[in-house]
Amino acid sequence: MTLYGIGLGPGAADLLTVRGKRVLEDVAVVYTPGRLSRRVAREYVAESKLGDLDFPMTRDPEELRRAWREAADAVAPTALDGDGAFVTLGDPCIYSTFGHLRRTLEREHSDVDVEVVPGVSSVTAFASVFGVDIEAGEELCLREAADGAAPTGPERMILFKVTDVPTTHEKLTAAGYDVTFGRRLFMDDEDPLITDDPDELGERDYYTLAYAVRSDADQTADDSPFSELA
Ligand SMILES: C[S@@+](CC[C@H](N)C(=O)[O-])C[C@H]1O[C@@H](n2cnc3c(N)ncnc32)[C@H](O)[C@@H]1O
Known part of the structure; x- marks a missing residue:
């Protein structure tokens, strides 16, 4: 089905878009890449619906590629089963981890549809x-x-x-x-x-x-x- 990349806005929970809120409430699992994005997502979804993904704070390209591949492998089955979301602070298309995840999914899990819900960057x-x-x-x-x-x-x-x-x-x-x-x-x-x-x-x-x-x-x-x- 679909993996939604949702922009949460800069951090204040009420700067999430109405569409972002609706999609967060509708999907089965919400993946949060960090503590702050998790804090905003938790305002809208139950803790039990939150999935963890680990992104190392490194510039090593090999280590990063491995992390994105692992993230894509974790997300793909959920997104095929039912809808899932990956949230980022700001907008998902601006200097964001989501871009790497999307490219990895396109390359290695092309059966997953990806849709972006923009956010206040x-x-x-x-x-x-x-x-x-x-x-x-x-x-x-x-x-x-x-x-x-x-x-x-x-x-x-x-x-x-x-x-x-x-x-x-x-x-x-x-x-x-x-x-x-x-x-x-x-x-x-x-x-x-x-x-x-x-x-x-x-x-x-x-x-x-x-x-x-x-x-x-x-x-x-x-x-x-x-x-x-x-
Ligand atoms: C990986 S980029 C993500 C940008 C994000 N996708 C966006 O659209 O705003 C992270 C950088 O964005 C900036 N940033 C993001 N949110 C911010 C905020 N609320 N206040 C100040 N800087 C912020 C900082 O420079 C931070 O190092």
């Missing part, structure tokens, strides 16, 4: 919290900044996995960017931390993203976006 949640408008004519790129990485080039970037805030900040400011960090946005019971001061974020926290704008970026949006088409 941290990509859009950040804009609400930071009070940012991405306007017509502006460029916005998504990148990773794990372990102090600091990609440069685009006018505006959202950086995921900012696990070494001081180093990322130092490199980005040296490259001419203004940087704002957001930690644990729209997560239940936890105040989000929004700051441009890296000293406030010395402690590593995986749920940190950054918004970087090149200092020379044109801050005034083109208010005639169709002019080029005329």
Whole structure:
């Protein structure tokens, strides 16, 4: 039958979509890849319906491939028996474990149908919290900044996995960017931390993203976006 990839939103249980809630309630098993996604899913389904999948925190491609294969092997029989769901924080198609699982299922269990229920991504949640408008004519790129990485080039970037805030900040400011960090946005019971001061974020926290704008970026949006088409 079908495996649903459901986006739970950034963490607050009431930011799950109505469709996501309906599917969670309808399926036989709900797989949760981590503690936070499990906490949100538990708001909608009984503990007995939750299935565990183990995803190692590693960058070793071989170990990761093995974990996805094992996950696909565990999920496939459930999804063939009745419907199942795999939940992720944010949206399942944005920098998510679900993409790897879906590709592994397509390759090794092509009899399983996969359907995605989108969720509110941290990509859009950040804009609400930071009070940012991405306007017509502006460029916005998504990148990773794990372990102090600091990609440069685009006018505006959202950086995921900012696990070494001081180093990322130092490199980005040296490259001419203004940087704002957001930690644990729209997560239940936890105040989000929004700051441009890296000293406030010395402690590593995986749920940190950054918004970087090149200092020379044109801050005034083109208010005639169709002019080029005329
Ligand atoms: C593997 S990516 C998953 C992204 C997710 N699928 C989405 O659409 O938001 C994990 C990264 O997303 C960012 N992230 C996800 N949820 C967040 C939140 N509530 N607050 C801040 N950053 C978040 C962090 O940078 C984290 O390291």
